[in-house]
Amino acid sequence: MTRHRRLRLRPAGAPVLILLTLVLALAAGCSGGGDARPGAAKAAPAKRPNIVFVLTDDLSWNLVAHMPQVRDMQARGLTFDGFFVADSLCCTSRSTILTGRYPHNTGVRTNFPPDGGYQVFKAHGGEQASFGEGLRKAGYRTAFLGKYLNGYQPGDAQGGPSPYVPPGWDEWYVTGNGYPEYDYNMNENGRLVRYGHAPQDYLTDVLSGKADDFVRRAGATGRPFFMEVATFAPHGPFVPAPRHAAALPGVRAPRPPAFNEPDVGDKPSWLRSHPRLRKPGLKAIDNGFRDRARMVQAVDEMIARLRRTLAERGLDRDTYLVFGSDNGFHMGEHRLAGGKMTAFDTDIRVPYVVVGPGVAAGRRTGALVQNTDLAPTFLDLAGAAVPPATDGRSLVPFLRGADPADWRNVALVEHVKPRPTPEDPDRQDSAPGAPPTYNALRLRDALYVEYQNGEREYYDLVRDPHQLTNQGGRLPPDRQRQLSALLYALTHCSGAGCASAGRTR
Template identity: 25%
Template sequence: MRVLFATCLLLLPTIGVAAERPNIVFMLSDDQAWNGLSVAMHPQLAGSKGDIFHTPNLEKLAVQGMRFSAGYAPASVCSPTRISLMTGKSPAALHWTKAAPPETGHKLIEPRNIRSIPANETTIGDVLRQAGYATAHYGKWHIGGGGPEQHGFDKSDGDTGNENAYQFKDPNPVDIFGMADRAAAFMDRSSKAKKPFFIQLSWNALHASENANQATLAKYERQLKGENRKRITTAAITEDLDTGVGRVLEAIDQLGLTETTYVIYMADNGAGGGKKVLAGGKGGVWEGGIRVPFIVRGPGVKPNSWCHTRVVGYDLFPTFCEWAGIAPGKLPKGIEGGSIASLLKTEGRGDVKRSREELVFHFPHYQGDAPHSAIFLGDLKLLHFYEDNRDELYDLSKDIGERDDLAGQRPAETKKLRERLDKYLAQVDAQFPTLNPNFDPNQPVEPKKRGGKNKPGKPATK
């Protein structure tokens, strides 16, 4: 399949000279909340930026580009997001919806996931390389399959996972600065070869936050005296990450590539949104688990602009292809995303044309909550919980914090969305949890953090 697809791409007509096609630098942070920067992610919500973080380089990137206030990771945990970004498909369709091992002893048994990207999947690296791009992936891969160089990338750090972060400490915390240097060198080589490039920088941060540079840690120990250690180290590694982002942006400038290079920054999943803003966190498809920082700078993007259209990480696959001049009909089958290129040209106005109008996030596991899924249609969001077959409905235009469940007040809309959710999951052959025949309700399960239930304004419940 891969050979056949590559042959088809080679038969495409030449689209100008290589230098006329834009370069693409895609930066993916790890476990970073929507308000985990000193950059506001919504123009009217003060809580959409963090009060302890200092990210001046990302502030600069935001001022130079477009911020997406409703940008979503494909999943609320890392590996499903990463394979989704590589393939342009949803985690539900890919049968990879969780990263951590399954929890046991619950009412439901979690479905089994694939644990390695299949050899026959066509990645964005495959497509862009066959279209003439130099391709590189640095940092956390975490989806197996032999690593990036088996899946369309010329250069990489190998088949890495979370463990890669822990070996790097001051003066190169979690390899932030090493990754930035390798990216700069790759840009330089590609530019001299007059070849457009695609680089994905999958930062290991915010993992191993205690590995932050000592000077940065000392700064936040003074500023956040009395705070818990995790909050201090997270603030420190966030600033170190921002410094690495700054090094990449500086390299683009020094090589004279700013006007021909798109830079995209987003997180692989949410990490909560503060008790006053977003509900939930990692491992749940409440807003705090999937809404993430999402910033784009590049040719034709109006500086300091905003887009409030809902976009999702797997929209980037067809977007990158459009920038590279690859016709939509030449994309691999099964792509679920739609290009956001038109939004960038129209100052954020318009819609994304996907194969389906709705957006679905499927998490049939225990982690941030009991197994559940969510569907978005317009401003409405429905969450369905599999343990008790319960639905909740929210109007995000008025209730971004998901405090006011409207399911009882709007039963017709709740029913309609539930039917669309069920139809989508059936069409992509999604996996579901099953009843646990050995479940003992009298046997206590070790308490887990229930991100979705610790909602602003509501008491935490099991």
């Protein structure tokens, strides 16, 4: 029998508290009825804000078209068009998000030991360095829901009397293998709960209910709160909620110019080995993309539910809602059937959208920002100290409408090819034909890649935005030496040195 704990939602909260919140917000100019025109600035928050962070798994930019709530967030907030991950792989990206450090400083280079995974993150002090600890010490009530790090086992007590809850988190609702969306165990504040295969056990919906419950309870206390909801959607095996199983019948994978690329003769050797996709492969790609689009419907509904609750409680005026992804995902581009880990924009460029107090409606920025910047942003919003070892920078100036003149003009991407591991659901990317170990620079107008085997890629993104023509073998020697030196500096940087290195060309 499935053990399924029903959520107990508390009453709507004290009317006096809500009225006081409204009065404070109006006095500070934070009313939700402000100017919603693109570029219209709002006033800064009157107190330490709440933060809700929705992190999806493998969600690529081409799925946002199927998420009306996220598109509405874009209309009412700030979109980071130039957001890049430091490695397009789940555990490495999430470790960077939690600490604000590049993979070469977290020690997490792949999803599983010996080069990465949860145990490596923990052994390198990642849990103590995470922003959760900083926020909690600053007086925030914190909650983490959903997917933590690859290799985490929700029932592992780690020497204690009950399942382990990492430091920094007041509330913890986390599972390990939630990819099928059913039949999983969840660590609920140190208590292991089993979920089965009933419709109500669909993981994204369970997380939605628990997230809504936390917001209601935490919001009623008047104490600032932070909540991360990390879905497994839309990661494979691409299982949509039952109510969405037949949705979007006509949707198929987009066909940008790079789709099933006709000529890969100029590409590095790992990619030149890929034949053109045929009808069975193209059909599988379309079916997979359709199910991914179906999966994100439940995520979009969760966002809608959270936004309604925040508005009903008067909390939206003091709450930042951040939506994003741990990495992108290719489906057919450059002849690649489905996956991530490459240095192409399909994999490293991801959606990030923020709404909240002080954020202008309809604003977009093309500044090069990275997942290293999330931890310092959350700490900065909370008025907490940002550790000196943090490689990223706070994005708060962008939320206030500024474009810092000293911002980085290059993003670092570093990737270690995973070793084949039976436990890894992404182990197909360790097989022959996947990209070897590489480091890359993503500039505003170019992409430069150095592979461990000595091969190089260079794409002029002004003339070739879809990264079709590799000019790595035709770079002027001076330019190549300059890029290689910059890449070396960034892959060996730490703390403030990363910001300095990222401002050079």
